[in-house]
Amino acid sequence: MIGVEILKLLRRPRTWVAIAMLNALPTLVAILVSVTEVGPAPGTGPPFLSAVLTDATLFPLAALAIVLPLFLPIAVAVVAGEAIAGEAQTGTLRYLLVRPVGRAHLILAKLVTVVVFVLLTVVIVAGVGYVVGQIFLGQGPAPPPAVTSVASSSVSGTALTGAEVAQRTALALGYVTLSMLGVAALALLLSTMTDSAIAAALGAVGFLIASTVLLGLDAAQAWHPWLPTRHWLAFVDLFRDPILWDDVVRGVQLQLGYFVVFALAAWANFATKDITS
């Protein structure tokens, strides 16, 4: 069933349109930065962007930082919000369930598919970011990852080898994927509650916007550690020397917490639901 769902995801034109759009903004940023050579002052703007003028190998991370706060979660909310509600809308949900596909099994397959979508998206964004970085910002060919010479500098200013950059980039991709678990499971929960895919997606995005607003509000200080968007950009810490694990670990724990709660709620709601679509 998981294979069928992933096949459905990959055969949908919309999946690729979403990924293409997610790549458009970082590419535009790369072009603008390379043409004007005006980067944001260090410490402002998206993470890594000030660094990419001198080091194009960090551009994949700058690209992720650009899409992470808004574009990526919207894409995830759309795909996950569509999961059940979209099948209900086309009427295919009833035919899946009488195949029969178990309801818990279907929820699981949909969750896995959303995670696959996120992973696919971040890998492509990072990959395109690398290529774009080399074209517009790079000087000469990239050093092979195995070379132990100094290839990049960490955010802390110390040197990182090419292998270290590759390793930490992979860690960052994993972290960004995990960061999307909370919103994915919430959108899926909403998707089991309504027959409108758009409503489910918007509900999940609304939740994230609320989280972002509360993060900027000092009066909500007590809630800050629990807000789902709190640690999203903590993957920057993976590029400090030594790696600053605290926020990364907290971010993963928080996302897994949201994921488990929302996924169980989605299952509980869907397991006994009357399918009238």
Next chain:
Amino acid sequence: MIRTHELTKRFGRVTAVDRVDLDVREGDVYGFLGANGSGKTTTVRMLLGLVLATSGTIEVMGRPMPRSGRSVLPQVGALVEGPAAYPHLSGRANLALLEAAGRGTRRRGRRQRIAETLAQVGLDPDDRRGVRTYSLGMRQRLGLAAALLRRPRLLVLDEPTNGLDPHGIHEVRDLLAELRAGGTTVFLSSHLLAEVEQVCSRVGVLDQGRLVVQDQLDALRGPTGRTVVHTPDTDLARSLLDGRESATSGQRLVVSDPDVPHLVHRLVAGGVRVHEVAPERRTLEQVVLQASAGAGDRHAGAASPPAVESGAS
């Protein structure tokens, strides 16, 4: 094959299905009749485990539903409230996805099975166009193909001829006859009396959530004990029948006497010209209308006396 006991579904304060006892036997083509909103679709959805009953029990192939859905449903083909497909994929790709979903799928021979089933319902297996370009009739055929794909023992069809032209309806009728001959039990939900009358062996009628009639079609349409006489000489005929005629309209007399040969003899001997003399039978339409009219009284339905007006000769 399907057996329900006191099956009831309430949505909030509305009782959609009210203590229904269905009895569908193996090999039946069972016509499930009822007006729109009578609870047909809700009943079908409960049989398939899509909607959960408020109370009552369901057995399909001798096993409780929805608990045994995992073992029962692979042997059931269903078309529920219209076909559905992913619009950007071809009919063939849709069937392939559906076939790969869930348990008990055999990878071997899948392509061939899909091509055969598409041909069986009159669709071109090599059509690469997306389903979004399909006409209503083609979608309906694809829905039928999806239901037939696993060669089910029980076929649950909800309004299968919806959107089909007369030619297509005829094909579906032939298909059902073929399936029945092959031993498939068919549960056909419809509001089209003619459709049910032509293909079904057994009939259940749902009215406002209640099953008001359930019997063999032949028994329901049995002779009423009266005879219909078509004659241009109505006045003369009436005088010969000394008050036994119960209704006259135009050249048509209804006589309260089942003895056709005796009547013919009497009328002809009396000089009446006769077009046709035949036992009166109730049409399914009469059965349904009458059962629905008597639904207020639970025990009305088939047991009440036949309607006064006309029957086919």
